[in-house]
Amino acid sequence: MYGEIMKATNVFDDVYCVGKGGQGSVYKAKLPSGSTVAVKKFHQTLDGDEASQNKEFLNEIRALTQIRLRNIVRFLGFCSSSRHSFLVYEYLEEGSLAAILSNEHEAEKLDWSTRVRLVKGVVNALCYMHHDCSPPIVHRDITSSNILLHCDCEPYVSDFGTAKFLNPDSSNWTSLAGTYGYVAPG
The missing domain is CATH 3.30.200.20 (Phosphorylase Kinase; domain 1)
Structure with missing residues (x-):
């Protein structure tokens, strides 16, 4: 290969x-x-x-x-x-959500029902990582660049390089990680 x-x-x-x-x-x-x-x-x-x-x-x-x-x-x-x-x-044909949203013509194709389906897919992935994985996984870099789309606009979370595996039996502290401009305040 x-x-x-x-x-x-x-x-x-x-x-x-x-x-x-x-x-x-x-x-x-x-x-x-x-x-x-x-x-x-x-x-x-x-x-x-x-x-x-x-x-x-x-x-x-x-x-x-x-x-x-x-x-x-x-x-x-x-x-x-x-x-x-x-x-x-x-390989996911449609590329990243960021690329689609940065193109006005392509962004107009994302009607409200498609956008809701995108949000539900990402939330489904995050919920799975936080609650159904052992140990739980925190992605730490969810951005539109890290959401890839299949031909039917089905979202896929990618880029797990900064992900953190949580130890459920202890407190979890971490240093700042992720894409600047997308990091949660505080």
């Missing part, structure tokens, strides 16, 4: 890049089998903060291997080598 992804993305050429974030870039890869996947390649650090990046990489793998729910992006696998660290997900 590693070789197929390298070939399908032309070794992560920008032509195949469909999104960029703080932790890495996401590429669209059409595999020889005919399936299309999203590949989140983590940025290589130049400042020596590899421990933090590795923690986010492993955190996302841990969260996504424990969660089985329709409204959470489907995790297919990962690669961790000296050259590249990346995660492989199901």
